[in-house]
Amino acid sequence: MLEVRSLRKTYGDHVAVHDVSFSVQPGEVVGLLGPNGAGKTTTVSMIAGLVTPVSGQVLIGGEPLAGDTDPKKRTIGLVPQDLALYDELSALANLRFFGALYHLSADALERAIASSLQLVGLADRAHDRVSTFSGGMKRRLNLAASLLHDPDILLLDEPTVGVDPQSRNAIFDNLETLKARGKGLLYTTHYMEEIERLADRVVIVDHGRVVASDTLEGLQRFAPAGAAGASLESIFLALTGRTLRD
Amino acid sequence: MRPILAMVRKDLQLFLTDRRAVIMSLVAPIAIASFFGSIFSGNSNADRARIPVAIVDQDGSAISRGILDRVRGDKWVSVSTPTADEARAAVQKGALTVAVIIPGGFGDAAGRAFFSGANRPTLTMWYDPSHSTELGLVRGVMTQYVMESVSAEMFTGEQGRKVIDDTLASIDSMRLSGQQQALLRDLLQSARSFYSQATPAPADGATSTTPRRGLSMPYSVSEEAVTSGRNAAYNGYAHSFAGMGIQFLLFASIDLGVGILLERQRGLWKRLRSAPVSRVSLLIGKATSGSIIALMTLVVSFAFAMLVFGVRIHGSLAGFGLVAFATAVMAATFGLLIAALGKTPGGTRGIAILAVLMMVMLGGAWIPSFIFPAWLQQLTVVIPARWAVDGFDAMTWRGLGLQAALVPTAVMLAFAVLFGGLAVARFRWEEA
Numbered sequence: 001m002l003e004v005r006s007l008r009k010t011y012g013d014h015v016a017v018h019d020v021s022f023s024v025q026p027g028e029v030v031g032l033l034g035p036n037g038a039g040k041t042t043t044v045s046m047i048a049g050l051v052t053p054v055s056g057q058v059l060i061g062g063e064p065l066a067g068d069t070d071p072k073k074r075t076i077g078l079v080p081q082d083l084a085l086y087d088e089l090s091a092l093a094n095l096r097f098f099g100a101l102y103h104l105s106a107d108a109l110e111r112a113i114a115s116s117l118q119l120v121g122l123a124d125r126a127h128d129r130v131s132t133f134s135g136g137m138k139r140r141l142n143l144a145a146s147l148l149h150d151p152d153i154l155l156l157d158e159p160t161v162g163v164d165p166q167s168r169n170a171i172f173d174n175l176e177t178l179k180a181r182g183k184g185l186l187y188t189t190h191y192m193e194e195i196e197r198l199a200d201r202v203v204i205v206d207h208g209r210v211v212a213s214d215t216l217e218g219l220q221r222f223a224p225a226g227a228a229g230a231s232l233e234s235i236f237l238a239l240t241g242r243t244l245r246d
Numbered sequence: 247m248r249p250i251l252a253m254v255r256k257d258l259q260l261f262l263t264d265r266r267a268v269i270m271s272l273v274a275p276i277a278i279a280s281f282f283g284s285i286f287s288g289n290s291n292a293d294r295a296r297i298p299v300a301i302v303d304q305d306g307s308a309i310s311r312g313i314l315d316r317v318r319g320d321k322w323v324s325v326s327t328p329t330a331d332e333a334r335a336a337v338q339k340g341a342l343t344v345a346v347i348i349p350g351g352f353g354d355a356a357g358r359a360f361f362s363g364a365n366r367p368t369l370t371m372w373y374d375p376s377h378s379t380e381l382g383l384v385r386g387v388m389t390q391y392v393m394e395s396v397s398a399e400m401f402t403g404e405q406g407r408k409v410i411d412d413t414l415a416s417i418d419s420m421r422l423s424g425q426q427q428a429l430l431r432d433l434l435q436s437a438r439s440f441y442s443q444a445t446p447a448p449a450d451g452a453t454s455t456t457p458r459r460g461l462s463m464p465y466s467v468s469e470e471a472v473t474s475g476r477n478a479a480y481n482g483y484a485h486s487f488a489g490m491g492i493q494f495l496l497f498a499s500i501d502l503g504v505g506i507l508l509e510r511q512r513g514l515w516k517r518l519r520s521a522p523v524s525r526v527s528l529l530i531g532k533a534t535s536g537s538i539i540a541l542m543t544l545v546v547s548f549a550f551a552m553l554v555f556g557v558r559i560h561g562s563l564a565g566f567g568l569v570a571f572a573t574a575v576m577a578a579t580f581g582l583l584i585a586a587l588g589k590t591p592g593g594t595r596g597i598a599i600l601a602v603l604m605m606v607m608l609g610g611a612w613i614p615s616f617i618f619p620a621w622l623q624q625l626t627v628v629i630p631a632r633w634a635v636d637g638f639d640a641m642t643w644r645g646l647g648l649q650a651a652l653v654p655t656a657v658m659l660a661f662a663v664l665f666g667g668l669a670v671a672r673f674r675w676e677e678a
């Protein structure tokens with residue numbers, strides 16, 4: 001459904017993404033794992049059409065995006081790393097605006113808003129200003145805002161940063177629901193346990209390159225010598241080294 | 247269309263939720279424009295401030311008193327009669343604009359010089375250098391009244407009779423040719439016989455407050471302030487409200503530009519760009535909401551000026567609408583340009599405020615540009631705010647027709663195309 005082929009992006013002399021390829025199938029959660037500055041956000045941005053790759057391709061249903069207004073953009077839902085919400089407006093006003101960007105009719109929009117607020121458990125706070133929300137509520141609204149146009153592929157860029165375990169678990173439940181509905185999820189994070197819980201396959205990137213791409217079991221072959229049943233974290237550190245990145 | 251409408255609605259909601267921004271853009275222009283308007287309305291035709299002038303009469307002759315009486319009746323000046331020292335101190339402090347010193351013996355000397363042109367006495371004027379234009383006016387006023395007073399005295403007064411006698415007696419010693427001496431003697435003798443027959447009043451006529459007739463200005467001046475409207479008069483408030491309306495409209499465009507940068511910083515622009523909406527639609531949505539907010543500022547401040555200060559659109563209402571529309575569009579595209587050129591929201595705001603203040607100052611929004619030196623007036627045609635101010639002036643107090651709105655409108659729309667084009671070319675579309 002989503003296929004990424006040899007993506008490359010440079011900023012001046014700096015190569016943010018060298019060569020990244022992977023795919024996401026319907027009903028599959030792919031974990032995109034990597035240290036700070038590995039190129040995860042840049043990769044996600046290229047998929048969403050925010051950044052133009054220097055070379056390589058993003059194929060959605062086998063075809064590349066053709067410009068800003070390509071209807072195929074409607075099959076993608078982006079959950080940005082930042083809390084991309086208008087704090088001064090109510091949750092409802094935010095969702096009405098973001099939904100209208102996808103040309104939803106008024107009826108369809110109201111229904112979509114109701115169901116996505118329901119999903120993330122914010123239906124009773126719809127009329128409150130986002131500035132009155134807790135960090136966890138904002139994260140959940142950030143997710144809800146990306147679901148209004150019912151995308152087939154969700155790009156989640158660190159969707160659980162700064163939330164308590166309750167909200168985090170609520171978000172996981174939401175994502176499992178979406179997966180069960182047949183959505184394909186690309187899930188970016190630094191948290192190993194999230195990948196262990198959610199991901200069907202893992203793509204580990206470092207310095208803009210894919211260093212491993214496999215199922216959780218398959219990754220065991222990268223485990224440090226003699227460590228049977230190694231944790232994902234020890235495998236990750238074995239693959240990406242221990243040097244600080246920032 | 248739906249995304250554009252949604253953007254406009256969202257931006258208006260955002261604007262209205264920020265109560266301080268609303269107050270800033272509605273109340274501040276009214277307050278400042280009221281201040282500037284009150285200053286420049288003092289200059290209106292009805293109650294023009296008279297120039298404070300002192301006459302120091304050290305002569306005390308009939309002629310000098312005649313001058314003083316005449317100057318007192320002038321509509322351009324208000325006269326006081328302090329001592330020379332007081333007058334000089336007052337000019338230095340700025341309380342007096344001009345002090346005129348009539349020295350002792352002025353009357354006699356002026357009378358003699360009137361006929362012979364020799365040994366003219368000196369009239370001294372001390373003036374405040376910050377009011378040098380008024381010096382010219384006072385000099386003109388004095389010329390008129392000195393001529394009137396001296397000539398009246400020469401032909402009809404006691405002092406004149408004595409001067410003529412004295413002059414007759416001294417003709418032989420004057421450095422004139424024989425023929426000229428003979429002609430002058432004839433003239434003076436005719437004048438003397440004119441007195442003895444035609445002077446009806448006794449000598450106490452010299453103390454009369456109504457100056458007797460002598461030579462007088464051979465013309466009088468009728469003044470009319472010219473605007474093309476029927477009842478239009480220069481209205482300082484019309485100008486200042488236009489000027490401040492424009493200034494705060496441009497401030498609104500800064501908010502538009504910085505708002506875009508803030509949206510980018512907060513990742514909101516990622517959502518906008520990941521949706522299937524064209525770049526042009528995004529910019530049109532932003533420019534439209536910017537124009538609407540800008541027009542609100544303008545309409546509210548003009549409505550206030552109309553209700554409270556009696557500002558009227560003496561010219562074409564349609565023309566006023568055109569100028570307002572073009573100004574708002576120009577301001578909105580200026581906002582987009584700010585967003586395209588700016589990097590951080592904070593730094594951009596600082597630079598943009600400076601640019602707007604320069605623009606409205608040079609555009610004549612604070613002080614009418616007709617006060618500017620000629621070279622500056624010519625230079626400021628490159629400043630869009632200048633055209634906005636001129637356009638509003640034309641439609642309000644100047645009372646000009648639709649025709650006069652077309653050029654300012656066209657120029658501002660051209661600026662809008664330029665700003666918009668630059669913004670599209672320089673806008674950062676990548677959301678990294």
Ligand SMILES: Nc1ncnc2c1ncn2[C@@H]1O[C@H](COP(=O)(O)OP(=O)(O)OP(=O)(O)O)[C@@H](O)[C@H]1O
Pocket residue numbers: 011014015016017034035036037038039040041042043678
């Ligand atoms: N606009 C930009 N200009 C220059 N360099 C950039 C830009 N955006 C990203 N980079 C660089 O590209 C590299 C990849 O950045 P990216 O944000 O994709 O990493 P990331 O894996 O998402 O990191 P993090 O875990 O911190 O979110 C980094 O070295 C970053 O400094």
Ligand SMILES: [Mg+2]
Pocket residue numbers: 040041042081157
């Ligand atoms: Mg990132």
